[in-house]
Amino acid sequence: MPENDKQSLSMVTCTAPVNIAVIKYWGKRDEDLILPINSSLSVTLHQDQLKTTTTVACSRNFQQDRIWLNGKGEDISNPRLQSCLQEIRRFSRKRRNTGDSTSDVSGVSHKVHICSVNNFPTAAGLASSASGYAFAIKILFGVENEQLSAVARQGSGSACRSLYGGFVQWKLGEQLDGKDSLAEQVESESYWPELRVLILVVSAEQKSVGSTSGMHTSVETSQLLKYRADVVVPSRMEEMIRVIRERDFPAFGELTMKDSNQFHAICLDTYPPIFYLNNMSHRIISLVHRYNQYYGETRVAYTFDAGPNAVIYTLQDHLPEFVQVVRHFFPLEVSGEEFVKGLPVCSADLSEELKRDINMEPTPKGIRYIISTKAGPGPCVMKDPNHHLLGADGLPKKSVISD
Amino acid sequence: MPENDKQSLSMVTCTAPVNIAVIKYWGKRDEDLILPINSSLSVTLHQDQLKTTTTVACSRNFQQDRIWLNGKGEDISNPRLQSCLQEIRRFSRKRRNTGDSTSDVSGVSHKVHICSVNNFPTAAGLASSASGYAFAIKILFGVENEQLSAVARQGSGSACRSLYGGFVQWKLGEQLDGKDSLAEQVESESYWPELRVLILVVSAEQKSVGSTSGMHTSVETSQLLKYRADVVVPSRMEEMIRVIRERDFPAFGELTMKDSNQFHAICLDTYPPIFYLNNMSHRIISLVHRYNQYYGETRVAYTFDAGPNAVIYTLQDHLPEFVQVVRHFFPLEVSGEEFVKGLPVCSADLSEELKRDINMEPTPKGIRYIISTKAGPGPCVMKDPNHHLLGADGLPKKSVISD
Numbered sequence: 001m002p003e004n005d006k007q008s009l010s011m012v013t014c015t016a017p018v019n020i021a022v023i024k025y026w027g028k029r030d031e032d033l034i035l036p037i038n039s040s041l042s043v044t045l046h047q048d049q050l051k052t053t054t055t056v057a058c059s060r061n062f063q064q065d066r067i068w069l070n071g072k073g074e075d076i077s078n079p080r081l082q083s084c085l086q087e088i089r090r091f092s093r094k095r096r097n098t099g100d101s102t103s104d105v106s107g108v109s110h111k112v113h114i115c116s117v118n119n120f121p122t123a124a125g126l127a128s129s130a131s132g133y134a135f136a137i138k139i140l141f142g143v144e145n146e147q148l149s150a151v152a153r154q155g156s157g158s159a160c161r162s163l164y165g166g167f168v169q170w171k172l173g174e175q176l177d178g179k180d181s182l183a184e185q186v187e188s189e190s191y192w193p194e195l196r197v198l199i200l201v202v203s204a205e206q207k208s209v210g211s212t213s214g215m216h217t218s219v220e221t222s223q224l225l226k227y228r229a230d231v232v233v234p235s236r237m238e239e240m241i242r243v244i245r246e247r248d249f250p251a252f253g254e255l256t257m258k259d260s261n262q263f264h265a266i267c268l269d270t271y272p273p274i275f276y277l278n279n280m281s282h283r284i285i286s287l288v289h290r291y292n293q294y295y296g297e298t299r300v301a302y303t304f305d306a307g308p309n310a311v312i313y314t315l316q317d318h319l320p321e322f323v324q325v326v327r328h329f330f331p332l333e334v335s336g337e338e339f340v341k342g343l344p345v346c347s348a349d350l351s352e353e354l355k356r357d358i359n360m361e362p363t364p365k366g367i368r369y370i371i372s373t374k375a376g377p378g379p380c381v382m383k384d385p386n387h388h389l390l391g392a393d394g395l396p397k398k399s400v401i402s403d
Numbered sequence: 404m405p406e407n408d409k410q411s412l413s414m415v416t417c418t419a420p421v422n423i424a425v426i427k428y429w430g431k432r433d434e435d436l437i438l439p440i441n442s443s444l445s446v447t448l449h450q451d452q453l454k455t456t457t458t459v460a461c462s463r464n465f466q467q468d469r470i471w472l473n474g475k476g477e478d479i480s481n482p483r484l485q486s487c488l489q490e491i492r493r494f495s496r497k498r499r500n501t502g503d504s505t506s507d508v509s510g511v512s513h514k515v516h517i518c519s520v521n522n523f524p525t526a527a528g529l530a531s532s533a534s535g536y537a538f539a540i541k542i543l544f545g546v547e548n549e550q551l552s553a554v555a556r557q558g559s560g561s562a563c564r565s566l567y568g569g570f571v572q573w574k575l576g577e578q579l580d581g582k583d584s585l586a587e588q589v590e591s592e593s594y595w596p597e598l599r600v601l602i603l604v605v606s607a608e609q610k611s612v613g614s615t616s617g618m619h620t621s622v623e624t625s626q627l628l629k630y631r632a633d634v635v636v637p638s639r640m641e642e643m644i645r646v647i648r649e650r651d652f653p654a655f656g657e658l659t660m661k662d663s664n665q666f667h668a669i670c671l672d673t674y675p676p677i678f679y680l681n682n683m684s685h686r687i688i689s690l691v692h693r694y695n696q697y698y699g700e701t702r703v704a705y706t707f708d709a710g711p712n713a714v715i716y717t718l719q720d721h722l723p724e725f726v727q728v729v730r731h732f733f734p735l736e737v738s739g740e741e742f743v744k745g746l747p748v749c750s751a752d753l754s755e756e757l758k759r760d761i762n763m764e765p766t767p768k769g770i771r772y773i774i775s776t777k778a779g780p781g782p783c784v785m786k787d788p789n790h791h792l793l794g795a796d797g798l799p800k801k802s803v804i805s806d
Contacts, residue, residue, distance in 0.1 A: 224668060227630045258674050265627060265672035271657075272692040273664045275685045282678045289675040 011057040012139045013388045016132035016379040018050045019043060019161045019168065020197070020311045022256040022303060023240050024263035027219045027229060033178040034153040037219065038233040041169045041240050042161045044189065045197060046376025049342040054116040054132030055389040056140050062111035062394060069116050071401050080156070084133060085112065087151050115389040115396050120371065135163065135379035149182040165189040165377035167244050169237065189375040192247050196319050198312040199371040200326065202280040209274045211306040214267065221271040228266060249315050253301030256313060260303040276306050280366050284310045287329055290358045291322065320348035323370065329360055330367040342372040414460040415542045416791045419535035419782040421453045422446060422564045422571065423600070423714045425659040425706060426643050427666040430622045430632060436581040437556040440622065441636040444572045444643050445564045447592065448600060449779025452745040457519040457535030458792035459543050465514035465797060472519050474804050483559070487536060488515065490554050518792040518799050523774070538566065538782035552585040568592040568780035570647050572640065592778040595650050599722050601715040602774040603729065605683040612677045614709040617670065624674040631669060652718050656704030659716060663706040679709050683769050687713045690732055693761045694725065723751035726773065732763055733770040745775040
C-alpha cells in the first residue's frame with residue numbers, strides 16, 4: 001500500500017473527468033453487470049474546467065464503509081456504491097487467490113472511506129464521480145486495467161468512458177459475463193485540438209426521471225429502442241469513429257445532433273414518456289440549426305443528456321461568434337455577471353444580417369451561464385498528500401465539509 | 404344539378420366534422436396521390452361542437468375558381484386546392500366518358516366557387532376543411548363513394564377519415580395507384596356512447612413546422628419512421644380495432660397515448676427535429692399519468708397532433724372529476740370566464756388525497772379553455788338554401804365575410 005502504513009491507513013487521491021456522449025448509451029441488457037444494449041462513444045472533457053477529486057482510504061481500524069459526496073455524508077447502503085465496492089473486493093480476492101502478488105491486497109477485507117468533490121456546480125447536470133472511485137480504487141488495490149471498466153460500470157455505466165482521455169468508446173461486447181464490454185480510447189485528447197466544447201446551463205426546473213429508472217422503463221416499453229440498438233447504432237458507431245479520425249466537423253456535428261435527438265425520441269416513445277428537453281432546450285436546438293443554416297454548413301452541434309442543459313461542440317474558429325450569438329439571444333438580465341466560465345473566449349461582433357436571419361425572439365435569462373472547455377486527459381493520481389480529501393483520521397478535512 | 408339551374412348556378416352546402424387520430428398518420432409513400440406509409444384510425448368528433456360548413460357552387464358564368472376560408476378570400480393557386488379540383492374534374496370526366504349518366508356532370512368544365520367556415524376558433528388547431536370540400540363536391544358532381552377518399556386526400560390526407568362518423572380507419576392500401584387507400588368506418592358514432600372527448604386548448608406560442616413539410620422531412624430523415632410504419636403500426640391497428648369493438652377503455656387509452664408519444668418521438672428523430680409538444684403539453688401528459696396512477700387504471704388518455712393542444716379521451720363517468728382536476732391544476736386567472744365550452748360537464752369535488760397524490764404545482768392560465776364533445780356522424784348535406792354561404796351571385800353572403 002502506498003503510504004501511511006505505520007497507521008495501517010492506505011490512501012489514494014485521484015482526479016477524474018466528465019464525459020459527454022456523442023453516440024448515446026440508453027438501455028441495459030443486464031442490470032446486474034451493467035451491460036449496455038448498444039455501444040456508445042464520448043468525448044472526455046478537460047479537468048481544468050470539470051473534474052471530480054476522489055480520495056479513497058482503507059484501514060483495519062475503520063468500523064464501516066463510509067462515503068462523503070461534495071462535503072456531505074451519504075448513505076453507504078446505496079446499492080450502486082455497494083456493488084462497486086463488492087466488485088472491487090471480488091477482483092482483489094481473485095488476484096490473491098491466483099497468487100498474484102504484484103500488489104498488496106491485504107486491504108481488501110478492510111472497510112473503506114471514500115470522499116469525492118466536484119469542482120463544478122450540481123446545476124451543470126454532469127454525473128461523473130463513479131470513474132473517480134474506480135480509478136482511486138484501482139490504484140489502491142491494484143486492479144487490472146481490463147477490470148477497471150467493470151468496476152466503474154458498477155458505479156454508473158457511462159462512467160467507464162471517463163477512464164480515458166480524448167475520444168472513448170464503450171464497446172457493447174458479446175460475452176454474457178460482460179468481460180468484453182469495455183471502454184477503449186479511440187483517439188487521444190490531442191488528436192483534434194481545434195474541437196471545443198460549451199456547456200449551456202439553462203435555468204433550473206423541476207427534476208425529471210433519473211437516468212437509471214428512465215432507461216429501465218425504456219427497455220421495458222419502447223418498441224423503437226430495440227431497433228435503435230440493433231440497427232441504427234452499429235452503423236453510427238462506425239461512422240462516428242471514421243469522422244473523428246478524419247476530423248470532419250460537419251459530419252461529426254450532424255451525427256452528434258441526430259443521435260441526441262434519437263435518444264430523446266426514445267425517451268418520448270417510453271411509457272409513460274420521459275421528457276428531458278424543455279422549451280429552453282428546444283430554443284437552443286432551433287438556434288443551432290438556424291445558425292448552421294445561415295452558413296450553409298454544420299459549424300455548431302448540440303447534444304443533450306438526461307436533462308435540459310445543452311452541450312455544444314464546435315471548432316475554435318467559430319467559437320467566439322457562436323458565444324456572441326448565445327449572448328444575444330439569451331441575454332443576461334443583470335449585465336456584468338460572469339456569463340462564460342472556464343477557457344476564455346474572444347469577443348466577436350455579430351452582423352445585423354446574421355441576427356436578422358436567425359429571426360428569433362431573445363429569451364432573457366434563458367441560459368444561466370456557459371462553461372467553456374475542450375477535450376482532456378483521463379484520470380490522474382495526485383502525488384502530493386496535501387491533495388488528500390481525508391485526514392490521517394480517515395475523516396474529511398475541514399475544508400471539504402459543507403453544511 | 405340540384406338547384407338554381409335557371410341561372411345555370413349549381414350550389415351545394417354541407418357540414419363536415421373534425422377527426423382526431425388515435426393511431427397517427429405521419430408520412431407519405433406517394434406525395435402526388437397522397438398515399439400514407441401506414442394505416443391510421445380516428446374518432447370523428449360531433450358537429451354540434453366542431454364543424455366546417457362548406458358551400459360549393461359552379462356556374463358557366465364564373466370566370467375563375469375562387470375560394471373563401473373563414474370569411475377571407477384565399478389564393479386559389481394553392482397547390483392543395485388545385486389538385487383537389489383537378490381530381491374531382493378527372494373523376495367526373497371519366498364518368499362522362501364511360502357513359503355513366505346517373506349524375507349531371509356538365510358542370511365539370513365550369514369554374515367553381517368554394518366558401519368554407521369553421522364554427523371553432525383557429526386556436527383549437529383542428530384542421531378539417533378538406534373533407535367539407537370533398538363531400539360538397541361529391542354531391543355536386545356525383546362522385547362515387549370509392550373516389551371520395553381520393554378527393555378528400557388531395558385536400559389533406561387525414562381529411563378522408565372525416566368522411567364517416569364514429570370510428571374510422573384509413574387503410575394504407577397496396578395498389579400503386581392508391582385506389583385501395585380508402586377511409587372506412589370501423590364502428591358508428593353510436594357504438595360507444597360513454598366515450599367522451601375534451602380538447603384542451605393551451606396558451607398560444609409560436610407556430611411550429613406545418614404537418615405537410617414536417618412529415619416530408621420525417622420520411623427523408625427519420626430512421627425510426629420506417630420501422631414504426633412497417634412493424635409497429637400494423638399490429639397496433641389490429642389491436643386498436645379490437646379494443647374499440649370490445650369498448651375496452653383502459654386498453655384503448657393506453658394504446659392511444661403510446662401512439663401519440665411515438666408520433667412525437669418520430670418528430671424528434673427527424674432532422675432537424677420537429678417539436679409540437681411544449682412545456683404545457685408535458686404538464687398535461689404528466690397530469691394524466693398521475694391521475695391514472697392514483698386510480699391504478701387508465702381512466703383518461705391524451706393524444707396530440709401537430710401542435711401543443713391536448714385531446715383527451717375518457718368515459719362519461721370519469722369526466723366531471725377529471726375536468727375538475729384540470730381546473731385545479733390549470734386555474735383561470737380571471738374566474739367567471741367560460742372554461743368549458745360545448746357539451747355540459749357536471750361539477751365534481753376533488754378529494755384532498757387525490758390533489759396531494761397528483762403532487763403538481765398548479766399552472767395558472769396554462770389552459771385557455773376546454774371544448775367538451777363526443778363522437779359524432781359524418782358529413783351532412785344542408786337541404787335548406789338559407790344555409791348556403793354563397794349568394795345567388797356566387798359570392799359570399801355578407802354574414803360570412805370577416806375583415
